[in-house]
Amino acid sequence: MGSMRHLSLHVPRGLRMPWHVRPGHAPASTCCTVALAGNPNTGKSTVFNALTGLGQHTGNWPGKTVVVAEGIYTHCGMTYRVVDLPGTYSLLATSPEEELARDFICFGAADATVVVTDATCLERNLNLVLQVMEITPRVVVCLNLMDEVSRKRISVDVDGLSSELGVPVVPTVARTGHGLRALMDTIANVASGRLATRPLRVTYSPEVEALVADIEPRLSAVMAEVAPTISPRWVALRLIDGDPGLVEAISERVNRQWPQDTRPRSAARSVAARSGIPA
């Protein structure tokens, strides 16, 4: 009976924008939200399909995923809700896709964010990885297209990359399904917190760092209340570079009185942990 109800709540929600779908409908202990980010043409949609088996058609096509797709899969008894974000090169919110991807990573209350990368041109793809890592520590790097890496006679030091970045790196060939089990295991470990990440922190010029050191502690209290999953350091950086969209998005959340029962459960919990407010 209980499992029936649980299933009916998790029908993929097609065309709805991800933040209209409140996570936490189901008991938080059985459902995790996984955001799938990545540059265009890294096989992100193929990874999505391979994970969820939703089997929507994927195209080799820039800007294809304007509409966000959602799917679910189960792994070791846990249900994972996967949100396929639009392919973007950065999170600077200069286009609707970038804004959507950034907002979901910030406010979607994802338990883990997978950044799918094209291993054949890692340098460009790492920009997005580093930007995502600035927002959230719960990052898994999916090193996709490993078959083309060997075809192009490139070698990638996966362990070295992982220790440089401080987050797990999983090599995959999503087209053949190679490495997906390891990816699911790693997602499970990062989402549950069993695998603690120590994401590389990009340090900026001394002037910027001095400002961040000043602003970040003062932000922490507010951020813990409205968006506990976002790194205050990243918000401080965005405040310094004067990102109006983000300020607006956060202000809106500050102003809105969230009724307790609709707040994402994981968010409510970590707020409770940090501020001592009973959830």
Added chain:
Amino acid sequence: MNRMAARQFLDLVEAAREAGSKIPGDIRDLMVTRIYEVAGAICQKTVRRATEPTRDWDTRLDDILTSRLLGYPIMLALLGVVFWITLVGANVPSRFLGAALFWGQDRLLDLFSWAGAPSWLTGVVVMGAYRALAWVVSVMLPPMAIFFPCFALLEDLGYLPRVAFNLDAFFKRAGTHGKQALTMCMGFGCNAAGVVSCRVIDSPRERLIAILTNNFVPCNGRFPMLIAMAAMFFGAGLQSAAALSLLGAVLLGVAVTLGVSWVLSRSLLRGIASFFVLELPPYRKPQVIRVIVRSFLDRALFVLVRAATVAVPAGALTWILGNSMVRGASLLAHVAGFLEPFGRLIGLDGHVLTAFLLGLPANEIVIPILVMEYSGAGAMVDLGGLDALRGLLVSKGWTPLTAVCLILFSLLHYPCATTLWTIWRETRSAKWTAVAALLPLAVACVACFLAASAGRFLGAG
């Protein structure tokens, strides 16, 4: 608590912005540069390339596929081959399906007369709803089941972005965004999807142009009609001729897209083309079986089901209109009679225009409605496949010139109701939605009129 937090936060925002603006240089650029540096340093340590990046086969292939000299011929040839495969392949199954479904119609008629059903019920259900459905299935399913997988394979291979690359120069010259080539390609699937995909264009002016002109490439719903027309009137046993005429129709659609974009960007929506970078994604080995199955299930069957759900009520409605007598003639005949003079002027007739009017919800049902109009109320016509349809149309005075005008009108006329609704949702403007409907209609009427006049002058009609 929240009020205080909000206050605190906004003060902090202001302070941070002010402090940030005091740092010399564009601070965002500096941050991005720093991220690039770090990414570069990490790659230096972890990535080894065996040799200098060799010019491997895909770079060489790109040189050919997007070359100035060979790019366009290859593009046209590929499209032509896809059409040819579709026409050749669809012929036999279409005839077979037609025969089977109209055998079913006879059995249904037997059933109804055995049950003693009143003639109006037989008319609405069998002659109306069932016949429209049978036409949709037999005329549309085989070409769709071949065309969509072919197109999806090209897409999966990574060829479509090359098409966009090839066409970019044209769109730039028309004063629009190069990404319009992508939204146009999307329109081949479905104009409503094409209109939504125009979101990838950031400039409002260029996005509006892309939305307004998306309709000029034939979508799923209109392709089967074009294919049927080409096969019936230009094939004459030679499928390559039909494929060429279909190719010509598509090229004309692209040309009109460019022409109308050019006019719009120099009149209503003045401005210069903005710059963009199109990354050519690597070629990928397509997952052939999956692509074929998916494109058949997701596109062909999806379109078919949608067409069928519209065709059944439309078929019934058409039969009712065709059999409701008012002052000695059916309602349908009144409408068709009213539109007849204008229809003749542009090389069509009143019935065709009526079919297009009734087909506003979905272009897929124009042909079935036309068939019903021509044959529904009158004598039973043995309909099985394209040969029978051709016979019916010729008996109603159709010539190849009529077929040309129908292709032109179908290619260029107003988008379907779904697309119009999507345009309204995307633009939130009744004015631009009206333009999106009336502008193509005007273009279609002018094009048909010119073609009909030229044809008559040359003595073809």
